[in-house]
Amino acid sequence: MNRRTGAVALAAAAMSLSACGAAITLPAIPTASVATSAPSAGSTPAASPTPSAAATTTDGSMRQGLPDEVVDRLTLSRVFLEVAGVQGLHYRLSPRVVAVGNTTDTVLTTLVETANDSIPRIESLTGEHAKDKYLILAAANDSTAQKWTGDSNVADADGITMPYGKAAWIVIPTGHRFSDGGRVIDDDDYFRHVMDHEVFHADTLPVGFDDPSVPEWMVEGYAEWAANQEVSTGPEKEPPARLPSDTEVVNDTDDGYFRAGMFVQYVADRFGTSKALAYYRAMLVATHGSIAEEFHRATGADFTTTVAAWQHQFHEQFESFDPDWQWVSD
Numbered sequence: 001m002n003r004r005t006g007a008v009a010l011a012a013a014a015m016s017l018s019a020c021g022a023a024i025t026l027p028a029i030p031t032a033s034v035a036t037s038a039p040s041a042g043s044t045p046a047a048s049p050t051p052s053a054a055a056t057t058t059d060g061s062m063r064q065g066l067p068d069e070v071v072d073r074l075t076l077s078r079v080f081l082e083v084a085g086v087q088g089l090h091y092r093l094s095p096r097v098v099a100v101g102n103t104t105d106t107v108l109t110t111l112v113e114t115a116n117d118s119i120p121r122i123e124s125l126t127g128e129h130a131k132d133k134y135l136i137l138a139a140a141n142d143s144t145a146q147k148w149t150g151d152s153n154v155a156d157a158d159g160i161t162m163p164y165g166k167a168a169w170i171v172i173p174t175g176h177r178f179s180d181g182g183r184v185i186d187d188d189d190y191f192r193h194v195m196d197h198e199v200f201h202a203d204t205l206p207v208g209f210d211d212p213s214v215p216e217w218m219v220e221g222y223a224e225w226a227a228n229q230e231v232s233t234g235p236e237k238e239p240p241a242r243l244p245s246d247t248e249v250v251n252d253t254d255d256g257y258f259r260a261g262m263f264v265q266y267v268a269d270r271f272g273t274s275k276a277l278a279y280y281r282a283m284l285v286a287t288h289g290s291i292a293e294e295f296h297r298a299t300g301a302d303f304t305t306t307v308a309a310w311q312h313q314f315h316e317q318f319e320s321f322d323p324d325w326q327w328v329s330d
């Protein structure tokens with residue numbers, strides 16, 4: 001995927017937006033490595049290996065070792081050992097963010113500042129205030145990103161949210177260079193969109209979320225819709241007017257993420273944000289009814305008819321959509 005953007009010429013992201021994926025297919029990390037090797041997870045960090053032993057200070061602005069607050073947040077998310085095993089860790093803190101990574105202080109500062117902007121924006125939209133600070137891991141290379149996500153396929157990811165442990169964490173592959181040579185953090189507008197997308201996942205997905213009966217268009221479409229509120233992104237070429245299948249979202253086929261986001265935008269425009277979010281929330285409850293039943297319960301409308309109506313106006317919706325950040329599909 002090639003892209004162009006009006007204001008910023010930096011080569012940020014040849015990656016597909018599928019990169020934004022919530023890693024809902026990766027239950028391995030929380031149950032396997034961390035739970036078995038870190039019996040203290042969720043309880044007292046005192047039983048864990050000495051945290052400071054794992055952290056190296058390479059920057060004068062960083063204190064030796066990881067402070068208790070950082071260790072506590074890592075433990076809450078059950079990624080403590082995965083993170084502690086990586087050399088050259090730095091961290092940055094803000095009132096809402098714990099950022100840790102094997103990267104520079106400058107990169108971590110970019111993450112924290114972007115997240116500081118995203119969090120109130122997204123929480124204002126969702127009405128859900130996270131009680132714990134958001135944990136954002138900056139992976140300086142693909143192997144680190146894999147370690148922190150349990151995902152063997154992070155090469156095209158510009159952000160991954162893991163809704164595990166007792167609080168989600170977000171992994172940003174800050175060192176990965178996409179096919180056009182750029183990193184996800186190189187384009188402020190695009191990165192703002194990515195952070196909003198991931199914060200929406202982290203803010204709204206239930207802990208341990210792994211429900212295949214919730215369609216991918218919903219998980220990713222709502223995150224895209226939320227992210228589009230601040231920096232809207234879209235393709236130059238009009239994609240087919242079809243609600244994407246799970247596979248089309250996972251592979252971002254024919255701009256699957258974008259189409260999913262456009263459908264959610266339609267639902268929100270037509271029925272209101274509150275009903276659109278009520279539908280999303282209802283589907284995230286384990287005992288949810290069918291897609292159509294919950295849609296009718298939340299909006300009073302018929303799902304199939306609504307999808308058809310969205311398709312009917314998609315061309316017009318696309319024509320009137322004026323993205324801040326645009327790409328050219330292959």
Ligand SMILES: [Zn+2]
Pocket residue numbers: 019020021022197201219220223
């Ligand atoms: Zn996503």
